[in-house]
Structure formats: structure tokens, C-alpha cells
Amino acid sequence: MAEFRMPSLGADMTRGTLVQWNVKPGDTVKRGDIIAIVGTEKADIEVEVYETGTVRKLIAKPGEKLPVGAPLAFIEVAGEAVPARMPEAVAAEEAAPAMPPVEAPAPALAPTPPGRVHASPLARKLAEELGIDLAKVQGTGPHGAIERHDVEQAAAAKSAIQAAAAPAGEGVSGMRRAIAAAMARSNREIPHYYLATQIDMAGALRWLEQSNLQRSMEKRVLPAAMLLKAVARALVEVPELNGYWVDDQLKRSSDIHLGVAVSLRTGGLMIPAIHSADKKSLEELMNELRDIITRTRAGRLRSSDITDSTITVTNLGDLGVETVFGVIYPPQVALVGFGKIVERPWAVQGMLGVRPVLTATLAADHRATDGRRGGQFLDALSTLLQKPEAL
Amino acid sequence: MNEASIRQAIADSLRGIAPEADLDHIAPDANLREALDIDSFDFLNFLIGLHSRLGVEIPESDYGKLTSMGDLVQYLLAK
């Protein structure tokens, strides 16, 4: 049984309209007979059959518009065994193998001769505006080229250092502008989502007080250090919150460098980083915390301190703030907030009691993670703080 | 230790932390931390300063007794 299909009647023809049949079922036809008229954009064209035999069934009806290759009729070819039933429409022949796109060989960028800084024009313009020496900026663009956000970050750091060391007026405005640029960019680019949870700190504080008794006052550990340790450990369980959103994708960081928000007496904010917080003991964390806060407030921070934190932690408990909803520092993808530890009624197995309760919050970039992962992070944080001795 | 030396120790300990603080104008019953705008970190350093100057141990459990300047002075006098 041969199929008479909508013929291709021209280079740019994809569909045709069956205008009329010149045959009916039962008619015999021979190769070359005109058995139908098909309408194309150009005109109605007489269409010949290529088989000799008997028309068995007309599938397409006059007026019907069909793509090229669509079956129009069945013809029993003379001298061919009649199959049991009509073959259904044969699928169009296999599509030509998809040609892989031929990309022009990407022209290689000229290698960087020493001494020459590679920075985009926009980065150069911004650097000039914010008084940044490009030679001191770490670029994250192609071949280490410096791009806008590299300059923004460097500006945020540089003017903060200036602010700490210099009189309030002039330095702060530079820092203010840099922070403004970063915050504006965060708001513009990062779709934030916010989560909060209450954590019973009774056990943790009690444990800390006990362990502090064995330490001299100089070595005393503040609750803030314990919270940083908990954050670092929780990030090990939910790594997607630790890294950067670059070139439209999450670039996870294998290291955990906690950016600690440190406010300055003269106004303004600095975020020095505690490097590899997950690999440090509570005492080591406390020492580093003391070190960077002291140096920040004394204006003796190094640029390496402030450029590569992978997540930011802010603690406004001292100022009486209970719940902090922070703004993420681009290109990071999360920010953890801690509020004031407050005495609260707290039910445990139906028994009402009073507990020191801490509100922990998470602001995260919805491009990188979803609420489920954010919730799992806060849950891990809370669980870890119930067993302080294991931190 | 008399009150004068205690106040001096307090002043010296605060200098590194809140240089612009003006102790004379802080009311005895005012909350020390708010008045001086110092956070828990500064407060620990302040206590460490007092400890080194007055040789006084101040356990965390006593923090509750040090909310105002007056309390602080009384506490230190008692030590």
C-alpha cells in the first residue's frame, strides 16, 4: 500500500491546500497521472502520482490545508500484496542531524603585559570617582580583569579605613557613598527573601558562663563568638548560602569567611572577615573577633581583611534590636542577623517557663536558594546552639 | 581603694573605648552602656581595663550589678 503525500512544490513551501481530487476510491491510476490540484502561495498546481495502481482511500478533504509530507490518500500499488490493514501515517523522515552551531573562534584577549591593569572602562570611571587605586583591587572579571563590583567592594573597604583613621566629616561621606552604591545594587539586583526563628539560649549561655569561669577575664568568650561558631557549622550543612552570585549563577565558596558587621563610633559600618571560621575553635574565634574589632575601630584594617567574606553576620543585640532584617552585600547570597537575647515565656513539654530567647534571622538571595534551604539553615543553627559543648 | 582612684580607673579604662565620653555629665543612675554608647564588646574591654587597673575579678554573674555608674562605683568599693 503506497501513500500519496502532500508534495513539496517549491523551495519555500511548507504547507499546501488540497483544492480538488481528480480521482475517487477504486479508480486506477498510472505514474505521471494528474490526480489532484494543490493550492500554494503562488498558484494552484496540478499534482502527479508516482505509483501505478488503484486508489483505495482519500484521506485529505478539498479545502484542507496540510503540511508537506502529510498523507493525502492510499494507493494500492499494482502487483503488491495488500497488507492486512492500512499503515498509519508514516512519520516524516528522520530530521537532518542537528548541525552543532559553529561558533567563530572567540578572539583571544591580548595577554596582560606586566604593570598594565586590566579594568573595564566603567570600572576605571568608578575608580576615579571613588578615589580607588586600581592596582590594589582584586578583579573577578575575565583573566582577573577588574569590573564595577570589584571597585565598589574596594571602595567600601577603603573609605571605611579612611573613616576610622580620619576625622568624621570627610571620610564618612566616601564610605557612605560606597555603602550606598553596594546597598543600591543589592536592592536592584538581589531578590531577597527573609526568615526568622526563635532560639532558646538558656543552655548555651549557662554553658558559656561555666566555661568562662575557667578562663581569665582577658580570655573570656562572648556569646557573639559562640553564635559565629554556630553559623559556620550550620553553613557546612547548607553550603548554598555561602558564596557568590556571579555571571547569573551561584559560585559556592569552599571556604567559610564570615564577614562580621562592626559599627564605628564615628558612624558607618565595616565588615572585616574572619577567615575559615568553620575550622577555628571557640577561643580562636573569640581572639580573632577581638583582634578585628579592635583594629577596625582603630582604623588599622588591611584590605585583605575586608575583601573576601563569603557571607555576612550582623549582631544588633546590644542596641536592643530584637529582629534584624538585613540587606545582603553583593555578590554574596546571604546575611545572618542576630537580635537582643530577651527573657520570654517559653513552653517546654507543656510546662511554661522563662527562657532567654534569641531571634535569629536570614536574608537570602532567592536566585541562589529557596526558602526550604534557608529554613534548614536556621534549624541547624538552633540545634547546634542546644549543644554548645559540641561547637 | 577610694572613690577617687576608682573613678580614675573608670576614666582611664574608657579612654580607649569611648574617647569622647564625658564622665562628669553622666548621671549616677543612668544606664552606663546607653550613656556611653558601648556594646557588649566594648563593655568586656572596659571590665578588662578595670580588672588590670584595680586587680578586681568581675564574673559575668555580677554584670547585673553594674548597670549604672553609681552601681559600678559601689560594686568596686565593696571589692
Added chain:
Amino acid sequence: MSEPTNVNRAHEMHLLHQMLYIRRFEEKCAELYSREKIRGFMHLYIGEEAVCVGVMEALRPEDGIVSTYREHGHALSRGISGGAVMAEMFGKQEGCSRGRGGSMHLFDAKTRFYGGNAIVGGGLPLSVGFALADKMRQQTRVTCCFFGDGAVAEGEFHETINLSALWKLPVFFVCENNRYAMGTRLDFSHSQTDLSKKAAAYGIASAWVDGMDVRAVEAASATACEYVRAGNGPYFLECRTYRFRAHSMYDPELYREKSEVEEWKKRDPIPALIARIDPAAEEIAALEQQIAKQVDEAIAFAEAGTLEAVDELTRFVYSDRSPA
């Protein structure tokens, strides 16, 4: 036109085989085009077989050929294999142009077949060049240039005929006058419709012949090639012929009457030759079967063909693959 004297029956059967092979090959191409196996533009030679078969008899292996886009008949009768031509239209690299030319651009170095040309009249200047090269290197061979009545209206026709006449170059101009330049009938294209007179205006030998009679075309071509080979300069032969099908694959053919087509079909060169030879029915049946096998083999060769690797795209833009 004198009666071809030394033609014997075997030779006539050979002419018939050539014409019938082209006819069946083209019919199969029409079918394959309707099933989207062959794409792009395709112009069939059905009806004009007598011209190329007759002309090819007068040409020698060393002669050169410049053709047009209606070139399947030229290519097959010149000796390019049906498989190589079919594979080319299937876009396969086993095609005679590596699948890069398609129906309108068949090339073959072995038979000095310098391609179809899709620009009407585009091949005419090339033929002058080939003949010039031969003349300058004292090589006595003919460059045969096929073109249609449409090309005669192009400026390049006049420049070419004049230049070849001026330099007495060994070019055999074969004008396949099928009376239509796509949809424009002869008398809507030419003030002077006797095209052979146009070439005569440039002082070159020129004649016309009934393009539906293969023996007449053969004799006229023999005369022409003898003239050209003798160094007398170019020869213009107008073959008055007719195409039975549309200009290309399926045009509405509104530009001509059905009756006219039927009229010319009565002078179909193939039945005319069969009537003359008057062979036994079995002989014709055997010939048809042999040809059907040849065509099927050509299709099988094309089906089995492979696609050129995409990273060969820039190859042959320049000879040494230097940056395109």
C-alpha cells in the same frame, strides 16, 4: 540540414539510451523533490534531451564545458555519474561538488565540467577565458558554452560574443532556445527573435537547428566543432527546443497555453527516435529496465552518502585554509 549519412542502428540505440536515461533520471528527481529529498531550486531538462545528447557526441574528453542551472542533462551526457549528481542534490559530500553546489552547481574536474551557474549569462565570460587559455597555449580543444534564450538578453552575452569573435577564440556557443526565460516568452524578451541572427551580427559563424531532433543536433554540432577546432573562431548554434515541465520545481505555468505544450510534446525527441529505429518491444523494455536500475543505483548511492563535517565549513574558501 543534410541527412546524417553514416549513422547506424547501434549508434542510434546509444543516443536513445542517453536521452531516455536523462528523461527517467529527471522524472525521478521531480518525485524526490516532491518528497523533500531534494531541496532548493531544481530545473528539469525534460523535453530538451536531444540538444545535450547531440552536442556531447561532437565533443571530446579534452574539451571544456561551461553550463547553466538547467544542467542535469549536460552533466549526465558528459559522463558525470548519476550517483555523483544525485548525491550532490541530496547534499552529501560524495556529490560531485561535495554537497556544496546542489542542482545548479555541478562541477567535475575529470570531465572538465566547469559547473552550472545560477546567474543567467554568468558562465558566458568564463568560456571566453577557457578558450583564450587554450589558444595562448596552442592547445586545440573546444570550450562548449551552454546558455538559454534568457541569457541572450544579458549584457554579458553581447560582451562575450564580441570578445570571442574579436580574438577568434575556440568557443562553441550552444543556445538552448526553449522559448521561455522563466515566465517571459521569446517575443517579450527579444526585438529580434531569430537568435542566430543576433550572433551573426558580431561576424561569427552561426546557425540554428531543430533542437527536438537529436540526429540533426548531432550533425550540426559536428560541423560546428570541426569549424572551431580548425581555429576559425567561435561558432554559435541556436537549438530550438522546448521544456515540457515548469521552469523550476512547480511554477504555475500561467505564461503558456496547455495546447502549446501538447503541440510540442508531439515532437518529443525520444518517441521520434524510437519510431525511427523501430526496435522490438523487448529491446525497449530491456532498455527501460536497465535505465531504471541505473537510476535506482544513483539514488541508493545518494542515500548512502554522508554529510560533510561542519568544521569543514571554511575549508576551500582559500586554498591553504588561511583565515577566511
Added chain:
Amino acid sequence: MTFREAIREAMRQAIKADDRVFLMGEDVGRYGGCFAVSKGLLAEFGPERIRDTPLSESAFVGAGIGAAMGGMRPIVEIMTSNFSLLALDQIMNNAATILHMSGGQFNVPLVIRMATGGGRQLAAQHSHTLEGWYAHIPGIKVLTPATIDDGYGMLLGALKDPDPVLIFENALLYNMEGELSPNAGAAGIDRACIRRRGRDITLITYSMGVWKSLEAAEKLAKKGIEAEVIDLRTLRPLDDGALVESVSRTHRALIIDEGWRSGGISAEISARLMEQAFYELDAPVARLCGAEVPMPYAAHMERAALPQVETITEAVERMMPAHG
């Protein structure tokens, strides 16, 4: 020796050394060449090797292509680039295409020379600068010699190339006097050349632009601006490497091109610098091109329509940073 004589000498040596080489074009023989480039060659080699042609650009350029495919090494002279438009179909659809379209079977070892450029008050139809257009076509090479050595050497180099090569000779250069270096011979035809070293800015140009840029560079040097002048020598292929290397040192680029700027060769060069030397640029790539007007006849108007030494120096000073 003048630029014209250097080109003539190259042709003389090539024709003498290889019997496949011959010259063909309008008035190249008896008239001695419209710009007297081929003066004396007819007497020395005769009409077979120095062939005057009728005014049929499409036919004789096509004949050049055919002859090249037929085993010759023709040099075709188109009187000026303005008339090359009549042969554009042969150049683009045949010369540049046949090797690729024939699947690598047929090379076209052809050299086409043409005078080009404005500045001689010949008005709009006779003052075109079209070499940038031709540089758009894959399959041909486009040369723009500026010096005596290149006029001589690049023609000999082009004759060695198996692919079609177009040579554009700015008519104003023909009378330029200079010494042909003793070791001058077939020169490379795919590399640019630094005509003057500098550190503050790279002037990228070709043909007539080279001499104007060199003069401008001397004036700029007196103001403490050291300009590097790059003679492209070839517009296809473009020598990206040389351009990027130079701009990586100077970090500023000004392209001087007598052609129109829209879609011109200057736009292509600027795009390649942006792609390959983006981080080296201290200022946007600047272009100083012919005004986008049909060339006016009046001398002062034509002068205003073309880049001049003064407009080059002004453009450079505008580009240099304030602190100089």
C-alpha cells in the same frame, strides 16, 4: 623610480619569467595604460601577452577567471575601481566562490589590479574608494600597497597565490618617486607593517593614508605626541595581531580610511580592536573617514571630504588625555 614604474617592472619580470602570465585590460596595450603603468609592454611582449579589451568589464574579468581556471596566470587591469562595479558579479559569484562551491576542485589563480581613490577632482562617479567593500568577500584577498617596494613586491607575491587577489593602487601614488630596495622581491601579502614607531597612539591606515599619517606624525612629534603609524598593506586578511600588539602598547587608536565610515573597513577594524584589546583601550577607537557624500568636484569641497594631514593631527590631539 616611480610607484607606476615599480608596478610595471614587476609585471615585466613576471611576464618574462612565466609564459602563463599575461596582462589584459582596457587600453593596456597600444594606449600604454590609462595611467601609463603598462607603457612599453606591448612593444616588448606583443599583443598576445598584452591584450587590449573592449569596454566589457564583466566579459574580460570573467575571461580572466576562465583563463586562470584554464591554466593561465592572468593579470586583469580594471581601469579604476569605479568601473569594477560592472564586473562585481563575476568577481563575487565566480572568482571568490568557485573553489569552495566546487568542493575544492578548481582554483582561480587570478590577479586583478585597479586604480582607486579620490583627490583628483574627478567628481562622484570617478573618485570611489571601494577596497573596503571588496574586503567583505570571503574567497578573495584585497591588497592596498602604499610604497615603491610594496607596489613591486606585492604584485609578484599575488601572482604566486593560488586564489584570486585584488590589488588597489591609489592613483595619486603613481607619480610618487622612491628607491626600490635592492633585495625587493615577491613580498608577503597578509601582514601589516609599522612605518613609524610611537608610544602615545596608533594610527591605523593604508595606501594614501599612510603618507598623510606619517606627515601628521611628524607634526605631532613637535608637540610631544609620539604616534605609531601602521600600514595595513592588506584589508583581507586583516592583520589583527599587529593591530592588537600596537594598541596594547599605545592604548589609543585612530583609523584613517578614505572610504565611507558606515559599514566600512574602519568599522570592522574598530570592532576587532574592541573584541581583542578591550582592556587595553584608554579611549574609544576613533575613526577619520571620507565624508559620507558623493564626492564633489570643486577642489576645496573635495579636500573637505577626505581625511587630510591637519584633520588627522586635530583628531589625535582631541583624543590625547588633558594632561598630555
